[in-house]
Amino acid sequence: MLYPDTVEGDILVHKPWFVASMFAAVFVIFFALDLTGTIFGDLMRPAIGEPSQSGLYGRFAVALVTAILFVLNLVLIGFLPLGAQIGVVWVELLVLFLSFFYTFNLSFSFIAQKVPFMVTQGVFTTLYVSAVSIFIASIIAIIGAVAKLSTNGFAYAIASFYTSFFRGLPLLMQVYLIYLGLPQLGFVVDAVPAGVMALSLCYGAYMTEIFRAGIQSIDRGQWEASRSIGFGFALTMRKVILPQALPVIIPPTGNQFIAMLKDSSLVSVIGVWELMFLARTLGQKTFQHMEMLISAALIYWMLSICLELIQSRIEKHYGTRSSR
Amino acid sequence: MTYKKFLTGMVAGLALSLTAISAQAGAVLDKVMKNGTITVATEANWAPQSFINDKNELDGFDVDVAKGIAKRMGVKIKFVTPAWDIITAGNWSGRWDMHVGSMTPTKKRSEIFSFPGVYYYTPASVAVHKDSKAKSFKDLDGKVVAATTTSTYELYLKRDLTIDAAGVPEFKYQLNPGTIRSLDNVNTSLDDLRLGDGVRVSAVVGSLPSFVEAKKNGYPIKVLGDPVFYEPLSVAIERGDDELAKNISAAVTAMKADGTLSTLSKKWYGVDYSSTK
Numbered sequence: 001m002l003y004p005d006t007v008e009g010d011i012l013v014h015k016p017w018f019v020a021s022m023f024a025a026v027f028v029i030f031f032a033l034d035l036t037g038t039i040f041g042d043l044m045r046p047a048i049g050e051p052s053q054s055g056l057y058g059r060f061a062v063a064l065v066t067a068i069l070f071v072l073n074l075v076l077i078g079f080l081p082l083g084a085q086i087g088v089v090w091v092e093l094l095v096l097f098l099s100f101f102y103t104f105n106l107s108f109s110f111i112a113q114k115v116p117f118m119v120t121q122g123v124f125t126t127l128y129v130s131a132v133s134i135f136i137a138s139i140i141a142i143i144g145a146v147a148k149l150s151t152n153g154f155a156y157a158i159a160s161f162y163t164s165f166f167r168g169l170p171l172l173m174q175v176y177l178i179y180l181g182l183p184q185l186g187f188v189v190d191a192v193p194a195g196v197m198a199l200s201l202c203y204g205a206y207m208t209e210i211f212r213a214g215i216q217s218i219d220r221g222q223w224e225a226s227r228s229i230g231f232g233f234a235l236t237m238r239k240v241i242l243p244q245a246l247p248v249i250i251p252p253t254g255n256q257f258i259a260m261l262k263d264s265s266l267v268s269v270i271g272v273w274e275l276m277f278l279a280r281t282l283g284q285k286t287f288q289h290m291e292m293l294i295s296a297a298l299i300y301w302m303l304s305i306c307l308e309l310i311q312s313r314i315e316k317h318y319g320t321r322s323s324r
Numbered sequence: 325m326t327y328k329k330f331l332t333g334m335v336a337g338l339a340l341s342l343t344a345i346s347a348q349a350g351a352v353l354d355k356v357m358k359n360g361t362i363t364v365a366t367e368a369n370w371a372p373q374s375f376i377n378d379k380n381e382l383d384g385f386d387v388d389v390a391k392g393i394a395k396r397m398g399v400k401i402k403f404v405t406p407a408w409d410i411i412t413a414g415n416w417s418g419r420w421d422m423h424v425g426s427m428t429p430t431k432k433r434s435e436i437f438s439f440p441g442v443y444y445y446t447p448a449s450v451a452v453h454k455d456s457k458a459k460s461f462k463d464l465d466g467k468v469v470a471a472t473t474t475s476t477y478e479l480y481l482k483r484d485l486t487i488d489a490a491g492v493p494e495f496k497y498q499l500n501p502g503t504i505r506s507l508d509n510v511n512t513s514l515d516d517l518r519l520g521d522g523v524r525v526s527a528v529v530g531s532l533p534s535f536v537e538a539k540k541n542g543y544p545i546k547v548l549g550d551p552v553f554y555e556p557l558s559v560a561i562e563r564g565d566d567e568l569a570k571n572i573s574a575a576v577t578a579m580k581a582d583g584t585l586s587t588l589s590k591k592w593y594g595v596d597y598s599s600t601k
Contacts, residue, residue, distance in 0.1 A: 114380075117380045121380070176410075179410065180413055183415055184415065188417045188419060191404070191406070269407045269410065270406050270410060271404050271406035271410070277368070277405075280369060281368040281369050281375065281376050282376050282380075284369055284370070284371050284375045284376070285375045285377065
C-alpha cells in the first residue's frame with residue numbers, strides 16, 4: 001500500500017471467485033508437474049501406496065492435496081494483521097528456499113569446516129574492498145555532480161565524458177583494463193588497488209548521476225532566493241540545496257551500496273581472495289562446488305540484509321518531514 | 325619540507341615502477357635474489373595441479389614443483405592467483421616472476437614467454453565407449469571423432485599440430501576421422517560419448533588424466549591403444565631474462581635427475597608423467 005487509508009474493502013484472498021480460480025490454477029500446475037516423485041508423494045504414501053506405481057490416481061491425489069493446502073494457507077494468512085502476514089510469508093518462503101537447498105544433499109561438515117576461513121579471509125576482504133570503494137566513489141560523485149551542473153565548459157565536458165565512459169563499459173572490462181592497462185603507462189598497481197580503482201570509478205559515475213538528479217530536484221526558487229540574499233555557491237550548496245537533496249539521494253545511493261557489495265566479486269578474476277574467489281575455488285578438489293557457492297550466496301545475502309536495514313533506518317530519519 | 329619529501333617520494337616511486345617494466349637481462353633474477361623471494365603465479369581452480377587444500381593453502385602438483393624450483397634456487401616462495409587469461413595476457417610488469425601452471429609451450433605463446441623447463445608430459449589418448457568394437461585406430465577411420473575447440477587435440481585431428489619445445493617426442497598422425505566434432509570442453513565430448521558408441525561420436529581425443537578421472541566418476545568409457553602424442557607442459561617466464569631462464573632450467577633438470585618430479589607425479593596422479601615412454 002502506498003499510503004494507509006481508511007477505505008474499507010473485502011480482502012482479495014477471501015473472495016470466492018479468487019479462491020476458486022487460484023485453486024484451479026494451482027491444481028492444474030501441480031497436476032502437470034507430477035509431484036508423485038517428490039517429498040509430497042512420499043508424504044502421501046499411506047493414501048496412494050508406492051508413489052512411483054500410483055499412476056494417474058496418485059498424481060491426481062497429490063496435486064489435489066497440495067493445492068488444497070496451498071489455498072488454505074492463502075486464506076488463513078488473509079485473516080492475519082498486516083505485520084503478521086508479512087512475517088509468515090517471509091518465513092514460508094525462507095523454509096521453501098532452504099528445503100530446496102536441503103535436497104541437494106549437501107555435506108554440512110564440509111561447510112562447517114570451510115565457513116570460518118570464508119569469513120575471516122573472504123568476508124573481510126569483500127567488506128574492506130567495498131567500503132574503501134564506496135567511500136572514494138562518494139567523493140568522486142559529489143565532485144562530478146557539481147561539475148556536471150556548473151557552467152564551466154571544461155568541468156562539464158570532463159564530468160560528462162567520465163560518466164558516459166564509465167557507465168558505458170561493463171565493470172568486468174574496467175577491472176581488466178585497469179589491471180592490465182595501467183602497467184603499460186608505467187604504473188604497476190597490485191590487484192586490490194586496481195580492483196578498488198575500477199569499482200570506485202564505475203560506481204562514482206553512477207552516483208554522479210544520482211547526486212546530480214538529487215540536486216536538480218530542488219526547486220529553482222530555492223537557489224534564486226539563496227543567491228539573492230548574498231549566499232555564495234558553496235554556502236548555497238551546503239546550507240540550502242544539499243540538505244533538501246539528501247532525502248532524494250539516499251534511497252538510490254543505498255541501492256548502489258548493496259550493488260557494490262556484490263559487484264566487488266568481479267575483482268576475483270585478478271586473484272583477490274575475496275568471498276567469490278573462495279566460493280569458486282574451495283570446493284574444487286573434492287567436487288563440492290555447490291556447498292561453497294550456496295554458503296557464499298547466503299553470506300552475501302546476510303550482508304545485503306544488514307545494508308538494507310541500515311538504509312531503511314536512514315530513510316526513516318530523513319523521511320520524517322513527509323509523514324504525518 | 326614535508327611537501328618536498330612527499331614529492332621526492334612520488335618521483336622515486338614513479339621511477340621505480342618505470343624500471344620494473346623495462347626488464348633487462350638478469351633484472352628479474354636480480355630482483356628475486358635481492359628480495360630472497362620468488363613470486364609465482366598459478367591457478368587456484370585446477371585440481372590436482374593447483375587447488376586450495378583442507379588447510380586453506382595452495383596445494384597440488386604444480387605448487388609442489390614451484391616449491392621445488394624455489395628451494396633449488398635458494399629463495400622463499402610467494403604465490404599469487406590471477407585468472408588464466410590474465411597470466412597469458414603477458415605484461416606481467418614484475419607482479420610475478422614465474423608461472424608454474426601446466427602451460428603448453430606453443431609457437432604463439434613463445435612470442436611473449438620463454439619456457440625454461442618442461443616438467444611433465446600429458447599423454448594425449450583416444451577414448452571410446454566401453455561397448456565399442458574398435459580394436460585399433462584403423463577401426464575409427466571415417467567415424468565422428470570429438471575434441472575440444474582450439475585445443476592441441478583438435479589440431480592433431482586436423483593434422484596441423486606443432487609444439488615447439490625442446491624434448492617433444494616425434495609423433496605420427498594415426499587417425500583418419502570422417503568428421504571432426506569440435507566441442508566446448510572435454511566434459512561435453514565425454515557426455516556425448518557416454519550416450520553410446522557412435523550415437524553422437526565414436527571417439528574422443530583428449531588428455532589421458534581427464535579420461536582416467538572421468539572413468540573413476542562412472543563414465544562408461546575405455547582408453548584405446550597407446551597415447552597418440554605427448555604434450556609437454558612447462559614453466560613459463562617473460563622473455564628477456566636469460567639468467568632467470570638458466571636458473572629455472574637447472575632446477576628443473578636437477579629435479580628430473582634426482583627423481584623428485586616422478587615422485588611428485590606419482591603422488592598427485594598415481595602415474596609417472598615426468599617422462600615419455
